[in-house]
Amino acid sequence: MDSLLTRDLEPLLEHEFVTQWDCYDKPYSAFNGALLRFHQHSPYLCEAFHVMATSTPPRTGSTDWGSILYLKLWRRLVANSIPPFKILPFCFNDGRSCGLDNRLPDPFKPDRKDGKWTEGFGVEEGGGLDRVLRKVFAVHLHNQWEKEFPKGGWVDRLLLRRYDRVLRG
Structure with a gap:
């Protein structure tokens, strides 16, 4: 998957x-x-x-x-x-492939230095990106299994660490 x-x-x-x-x-x-x-x-x-x-x-x-x-x-x-x-519709699981003004950030690139995503929304926990991720069902990686996520990037912070917390109980 x-x-x-x-x-x-x-x-x-x-x-x-x-x-x-x-x-x-x-x-x-x-x-x-x-x-x-x-x-x-x-x-x-x-x-x-x-x-x-x-x-x-x-x-x-x-x-x-x-x-x-x-x-x-x-x-x-x-x-x-x-x-x-x-x-x-794609928006349930593929916010990465939307228009340039509203797509999810590239999960394989480091976060922007200003901590922003789009329209000034932040990528911090509880920020605009985090709120959007709670409304969609998945982030589709488009067959890029071999790529690594940046350490401390939004995927690491907002998804992977959450998965770990849930799995640890």
């Missing part, structure tokens, strides 16, 4: 869903997903596995494994009058 959860997903678990990968509409391109939630024995999953087993493999280095799969699956469901899974 390439996301850091920022809060409990419980409010979302009533439905089977895919969250959008990012907030950019790409003409003639299928959306890609980030977080998925399907019930055990979900007919959506069964159909998705069938699509994967009977389709040509995805192109190397592409997002076909997600975007083309979801598009084929969605079209099959709709064509057969089956209500499709929900598509939740």
